Amino acid sequence: MQKHDDFNFVIFGATGDLTKRKLIPALYNLYKNKSLGENFIVTCIARKDFDNENYLEELKKFYKKNFKNLDEKIWNNLASHIYYFRSEFNDESRLYVLSNFLSNMEKKHGLKENRIYYFATMPENYQNLINFIRQYKLNNQKEGWKRIVIEKPFGSSLNTAKNLNKILKKAFDEKQIFRIDHYLGKETIENILVFRFTNTIFEPVWNRNYIDHIQITVAEDIDIQNRGSYYDKAGAVRDMMQNHLLQILNMVTMDCPGVFDAENMRREKTRLLEKIKVEDFAFGQYEGYRTEEKVNQNSNTETFAALKLFINNSRWKGVPFYIRTGKKLKKQMALVYIKFRDLRCIANQRLNMSSNELIIQIQPEHHIYIHFNIKKPGLTMEVGRVNMDFCYECIYGNTAESYEKLIVDMMEGNLTQFTSWEETKNAWKIVDPVIKKLQAVNNLEVYKSGSWGPATAEILINKYKRSWYYY
Numbered sequence: 001m002q003k004h005d006d007f008n009f010v011i012f013g014a015t016g017d018l019t020k021r022k023l024i025p026a027l028y029n030l031y032k033n034k035s036l037g038e039n040f041i042v043t044c045i046a047r048k049d050f051d052n053e054n055y056l057e058e059l060k061k062f063y064k065k066n067f068k069n070l071d072e073k074i075w076n077n078l079a080s081h082i083y084y085f086r087s088e089f090n091d092e093s094r095l096y097v098l099s100n101f102l103s104n105m106e107k108k109h110g111l112k113e114n115r116i117y118y119f120a121t122m123p124e125n126y127q128n129l130i131n132f133i134r135q136y137k138l139n140n141q142k143e144g145w146k147r148i149v150i151e152k153p154f155g156s157s158l159n160t161a162k163n164l165n166k167i168l169k170k171a172f173d174e175k176q177i178f179r180i181d182h183y184l185g186k187e188t189i190e191n192i193l194v195f196r197f198t199n200t201i202f203e204p205v206w207n208r209n210y211i212d213h214i215q216i217t218v219a220e221d222i223d224i225q226n227r228g229s230y231y232d233k234a235g236a237v238r239d240m241m242q243n244h245l246l247q248i249l250n251m252v253t254m255d256c257p258g259v260f261d262a263e264n265m266r267r268e269k270t271r272l273l274e275k276i277k278v279e280d281f282a283f284g285q286y287e288g289y290r291t292e293e294k295v296n297q298n299s300n301t302e303t304f305a306a307l308k309l310f311i312n313n314s315r316w317k318g319v320p321f322y323i324r325t326g327k328k329l330k331k332q333m334a335l336v337y338i339k340f341r342d343l344r345c346i347a348n349q350r351l352n353m354s355s356n357e358l359i360i361q362i363q364p365e366h367h368i369y370i371h372f373n374i375k376k377p378g379l380t381m382e383v384g385r386v387n388m389d390f391c392y393e394c395i396y397g398n399t400a401e402s403y404e405k406l407i408v409d410m411m412e413g414n415l416t417q418f419t420s421w422e423e424t425k426n427a428w429k430i431v432d433p434v435i436k437k438l439q440a441v442n443n444l445e446v447y448k449s450g451s452w453g454p455a456t457a458e459i460l461i462n463k464y465k466r467s468w469y470y471y
């Protein structure tokens with residue numbers, strides 16, 4: 001039986017990269033596996049001069065070329081739920097027409113006015129769109145619920161985030177606002193909580209008494225992919241650290257929420273973020289960045305950032321955390337690396353032993369590895385290092401894409417995997433001073449494409465007698 005109400009998925013920014021590569025494919029998969037049912041429509045809004053037919057044709061052409069297993073019958077059925085509406089986001093008269101279009105289409109399909117407004121467009125459009133929603137009372141919940149989805153980045157500093165939130169709160173209350181960070185929809189990230197809090201063998205050692213340090217790496221081998229005008233204003237700290245890396249850190253370090261629901265999770269995550277103190281940092285820019293399209297030729301924007309930080313609470317006091325992210329690095333890789341302390345009672349230096357390591361690999365594949373010592377079979381006492389490997393795909397096959405899971409949460413009104421205002425605010429409080437420090441750096445260190453980033457990032461960790469984990 002359908003668990004969710006009927007709905008209208010209203011996408012602002014329907015010709016963009018996110019819609020084409022992530023949102024529509026996620027809707028297609030959900031439709032295919034019958035998670036959407038039939039009582040829904042998708043209203044696609046952008047300024048390109050398409051009519052409904054051309055728009056759907058364009059999408060179909062793209063999917064036929066890029067997705068091997070497109071089932072045309074399923075696509076055609078899904079397409080009968082999709083409507084394109086052309087409008088500039090600041091064209092009042094056209095937006096007025098849109099407000100009627102939405103309810104007419106809902107009536108045509110016999111739907112209530114339950115709507116998910118998804119902002120899949122640049123942040124500079126948000127204010128206009130929220131004003132439009134208020135002006136035509138499209139936030140009114142008399143004829144059906146209204147939810148709004150805001151993509152990252154939510155603001156570009158603490159102040160701009162506060163302003164955006166203020167504008168949003170005039171039209172929606174916190175329970176209607178879905179601040180999306182798609183990393184939170186990844187199976188491996190969600191699993192961190194289950195892994196930590198349901199396994200007796202891990203939770204008791206997940207603290208300063210047993211853990212030496214923790215690393216988080218989100219490395220990309222790609223460049224900025226024609227997103228120069230956005231990226232040059234953002235940089236790695238705003239684009240990745242403020243959201244994805246701090247969210248992963250939170251899942252790895254937060255206290256047990258008791259219940260995996262929005263209220264409890266948000267409370268613990270907010271509490272954790274309040275205790276973070278950044279101690280050291282390293283930044284870099286990849287060679288050739290300044291010649292990328294729509295990038296300032298004197299740009300001092302960082303394409304790589306690494307931070308050393310501490311969490312000042314009883315669980316983590318004194319444990320260093322090293323987090324790093326960058327573009328044009330050696331390979332695509334996202335992982336959490338946990339190095340346990342060396343508490344062995346056998347102090348024989350001739351035995352080649354090292355303390356345990358636990359690696360949660362998020363990309364390119366989903367794995368959890370545990371490295372531990374064993375005695376090598378044989379007549380002498382020799383220690384070997386072995387690896388226990390849990391591979392998600394090997395057991396469960398392909399897991400759902402994060403956008404699929406998060407869209408289901410939006411349909412069901414489940415905010416657990418979305419970021420609250422308090423979390424967002426605290427994340428900016430951590431990142432704002434880092435950005436200030438960064439602005440004081442005159443010439444960023446340039447690193448070679450295909451390397452692991454600037455030498456200062458190695459120094460950042462090596463000077464504390466530790467080193468980055470690579471696999």
Ligand SMILES: NC(=O)c1ccc[n+]([C@@H]2O[C@H](COP(=O)([O-])OP(=O)(O)OC[C@H]3O[C@@H](n4cnc5c(N)ncnc54)[C@H](OP(=O)(O)O)[C@@H]3O)[C@@H](O)[C@H]2O)c1
Pocket residue numbers: 012013014015016017018019021022045046047048087088089090119120121122123125151152153
């Ligand atoms: N792309 C991703 O994988 C990704 C991942 C995570 C988060 N995000 C976030 O998602 C948002 C969208 O990213 P994107 O990569 O999809 O951007 P994009 O490719 O530049 O698409 C922007 C969309 O907004 C529309 N648009 C822009 N200004 C408009 C205006 N004044 N009036 C009407 N339509 C307008 C564009 O329509 P026209 O084409 O008709 O101009 C296009 O449909 C950004 O906030 C980004 O940070 C993206």
